Amino acid sequence: MAAVSKANTEEPKTNLLSPKSKNKDNAKEILCRNVTIYGKCRYEDKGCAFNHKVEKAATPEGAADSHSKKSFSVDSPSFTPSFLSPGDGAKTALRPSSTTISPKAASAAPFLPKQTIPRPNTSTPPVRQDARTPDWALPGAQEFVPGRLDPSALQAQDVNDHRTPHFDSFPTNHPPLNPYLDPNGAAFFQAQSMFQQPLQYHQYAPLGPYNTNMLPYQRTVHDLFLPNDLREDLQKRMAAALQTLPNSQLPQHIESYHSLVPLDTTHHKSSSIFGGYHSWVYKAQSSANGHFFVLRRIEGFRLTNELAIRSVQPWKHLVSANVVRTADVFTNRSFGDSSLFVVTDYHPLSKTLAEHHHIGHGRHVRGRNSIDQVPETVLWSYVTQLASALKTIHNGGLAARVLDTSKVLVTGKNRIRLNGCAVMDVIQHEAGTPLPQLQRQDLVNFGLTILSVGANVADASQNFARAMDQFKRFYKPELQNAVVWLYSAQQYQDRTTDQFITLISSQMIAAFDAALHADDNLHTELAREVENARLVRLLTKLNFINERPEFEHDRQWAENGERFFLKLFRDYVFHQVDAQGHPVVDLAHVLSCMNKLDAGMDEHVTLISRDEQNCFVVSYRELKKAIESAFQDLNSHARRI
Numbered sequence: 243m244a245a246v247s248k249a250n251t252e253e254p255k256t257n258l259l260s261p262k263s264k265n266k267d268n269a270k271e272i273l274c275r276n277v278t279i280y281g282k283c284r285y286e287d288k289g290c291a292f293n294h295k296v297e298k299a300a301t302p303e304g305a306a307d308s309h310s311k312k313s314f315s316v317d318s319p320s321f322t323p324s325f326l327s328p329g330d331g332a333k334t335a336l337r338p339s340s341t342t343i344s345p346k347a348a349s350a351a352p353f354l355p356k357q358t359i360p361r362p363n364t365s366t367p368p369v370r371q372d373a374r375t376p377d378w379a380l381p382g383a384q385e386f387v388p389g390r391l392d393p394s395a396l397q398a399q400d401v402n403d404h405r406t407p408h409f410d411s412f413p414t415n416h417p418p419l420n421p422y423l424d425p426n427g428a429a430f431f432q433a434q435s436m437f438q439q440p441l442q443y444h445q446y447a448p449l450g451p452y453n454t455n456m457l458p459y460q461r462t463v464h465d466l467f468l469p470n471d472l473r474e475d476l477q478k479r480m481a482a483a484l485q486t487l488p489n490s491q492l493p494q495h496i497e498s499y500h501s502l503v504p505l506d507t508t509h510h511k512s513s514s515i516f517g518g519y520h521s522w523v524y525k526a527q528s529s530a531n532g533h534f535f536v537l538r539r540i541e542g543f544r545l546t547n548e549l550a551i552r553s554v555q556p557w558k559h560l561v562s563a564n565v566v567r568t569a570d571v572f573t574n575r576s577f578g579d580s581s582l583f584v585v586t587d588y589h590p591l592s593k594t595l596a597e598h599h600h601i602g603h604g605r606h607v608r609g610r611n612s613i614d615q616v617p618e619t620v621l622w623s624y625v626t627q628l629a630s631a632l633k634t635i636h637n638g639g640l641a642a643r644v645l646d647t648s649k650v651l652v653t654g655k656n657r658i659r660l661n662g663c664a665v666m667d668v669i670q671h672e673a674g675t676p677l678p679q680l681q682r683q684d685l686v687n688f689g690l691t692i693l694s695v696g697a698n699v700a701d702a703s704q705n706f707a708r709a710m711d712q713f714k715r716f717y718k719p720e721l722q723n724a725v726v727w728l729y730s731a732q733q734y735q736d737r738t739t740d741q742f743i744t745l746i747s748s749q750m751i752a753a754f755d756a757a758l759h760a761d762d763n764l765h766t767e768l769a770r771e772v773e774n775a776r777l778v779r780l781l782t783k784l785n786f787i788n789e790r791p792e793f794e795h796d797r798q799w800a801e802n803g804e805r806f807f808l809k810l811f812r813d814y815v816f817h818q819v820d821a822q823g824h825p826v827v828d829l830a831h832v833l834s835c836m837n838k839l840d841a842g843m844d845e846h847v848t849l850i851s852r853d854e855q856n857c858f859v860v861s862y863r864e865l866k867k868a869i870e871s872a873f874q875d876l877n878s879h880a881r882r883i
């Protein structure tokens with residue numbers, strides 16, 4: 243803390259800022275460093291407060307200075323008198339004054355060659371200051387050079403770097419190290435040499451791709467946080483995953499799965515898909531790991547051959563982004579009958595293709611166009627995703643065996659996954675149908691599924707020609723040919739998924755490109771949230787410390803105690819008012835302060851108590867230390883309780 247003083251209400255406020263004000267009168271006796279370095283000062287007639295007469299200061303020390311002057315090159319740092327006034331932002335404070343010297347110049351930052359100039363931020367709670375001055379605009383700021391550090395040193399630093407989570411590096415014999423409890427911040431920088439000035443406390447560098455159609459006021463919030471629709475979508479999915487069914491009549495447990503919630507929303511049950519068996523779908527939570535799964539119950543299935551269950555093993559190892567993963571298979575009697583249960587991954591709020599496109603319910607027609615008509619690009623996206631799923635399945639020596647609009651899940655925007663796999667391998671294990679035949683049937687079902695979606699008919703296989711007529715009205719010949727090629731796989735024995743993929747390669751590339759764009763966008767959204775957890779932890783700490791009524795009589799926590807300025811800092815961050823006394827609600831100011839605090843910057847802030855009787859000039863580094871020690875103290879109390 244640079245200064246702590248009890249204010250005399252009669253005194254000008256500048257006297258409260260720093261004891262350096264006492265040196266104001268001495269400035270004229272000090273030889274200007276520009277004279278020492280360059281022989282003359284450009285600001286001599288423009289208000290520089292220092293002495294410019296060399297003979298006056300021609301002491302042995304001065305001689306030494308003039309000798310050293312010769313050894314300076316043109317690259318030597320120049321000294322510019324700084325006039326820092328409490329009312330100015332950091333940027334203006336570093337500009338040379340053109341006429342008179344402000345009496346507040348006494349608080350000018352000392353000349354520190356090879357260091358960043360500490361910038362007193364002289365905001366006071368009653369008057370709003372510009373806390374958003376970008377620090378990269380500072381002439382003295384050291385440029386951030388990524389990778390400038392020795393990689394081995396970086397590796398060592400990373401171990402304790404609070405910004406690098408290491409989930410798998412918990413020491414086995416020692417209690418886990420909590421770097422946040424280190425009062426000196428030393429845990430973040432193992433060696434002094436690794437401490438970079440200025441530390442990159444501002445991690446909000448915008449990462450592309452950029453949306454250029456936004457007004458500045460929209461951009462500020464948009465650049466910092468997830469877009470609302472994405473946040474809402476994620477929150478809804480989480481809420482759906484956590485949904486439970488109170489007073490449920492369903493079994494409490496099925497093997498290690500509990501909290502069953504039915505997912506079938508339609509009362510219409512088709513038994514044609516799974517060889518005459520009815521199937522029921524439930525969300526359930528695993529007591530083994532707490533994860534959510536889907537249990538597909540095949541009602542009334544009696545297992546006669548153990549090998550049938552083993553046939554599911556290859557499905558557990560199948561990895562495809564377009565297939566719902568199979569986790570487990572077992573039989574169970576909890577529902578009062580013998581049922582087969584196939585456990586798969588749970589994709590909250592997903593719908594089947596049939597539900598998503600209202601297939602079989604006719605189209606809403608407005609004018610000449612159907613408003614439910616699936617756009618051709620979306621249909622091509624489905625084609626490429628299903629082709630990718632079938633390629634993985636067929637190359638893995640398997641066949642999907644169920645490919646229907648009710649067994650393809652839409653798990654995101656235009657994102658589909660093949661569902662209900664592995665079931666037929668168990669229930670029709672005895673049939674022994676040759677694999678190539680099953681795989682060809684997959685291609686036929688694939689064609690029919692696309693036709694059903696495009697023509698909006700529930701079962702395109704019933705009347706292929708009629709559905710195709712409907713399909714031709716909306717889609718181009720390339721897509722029509724793809725559907726016909728797939729459907730005719732039943733006649734051509736040599737047709738494979740790989741051949742089909744070759745035929746639609748240009749569409750595959752278009753889908754791949756779209757997927758990469760979507761991936762880039764998600765990365766950009768992710769980058770916006772990257773600092774939030776860190777700031778929430780810091781804010782939590784600050785709130786833990788401030789306003790503790792139980793420490794009212796403790797000297798350290800009292801109004802005149804050493805932790806008082808933390809309370810004033812809270813006021814500085816959150817309770818500022820403008821010149822008219824209106825509250826300032828500025829998120830950017832809060833984020834900037836919190837980031838500087840977390841990094842422990844050398845920058846100073848002036849904190850004035852609400853009654854304007856006390857004034858503190860403290861650096862963020864001191865604030866950080868004080869917060870750490872107060873939090874440690876609080877923590878030790880908490881442990882004792």
Ligand SMILES: Nc1ncnc2c1ncn2[C@@H]1O[C@H](COP(=O)(O)OP(=O)(O)OP(=O)(O)O)[C@@H](O)[C@H]1O
Pocket residue numbers: 505506507508510511512513515521522523536566586587588589590591592593594597648649651661662
């Ligand atoms: N893995 C899953 N994750 C999340 N939801 C799922 C999953 N599998 C199915 N569902 C949901 O369960 C519902 C029922 O699925 P199901 O496969 O039984 O379709 P269906 O239309 O009821 O077909 P069927 O007539 O054969 O029973 C679907 O609406 C789907 O939203």
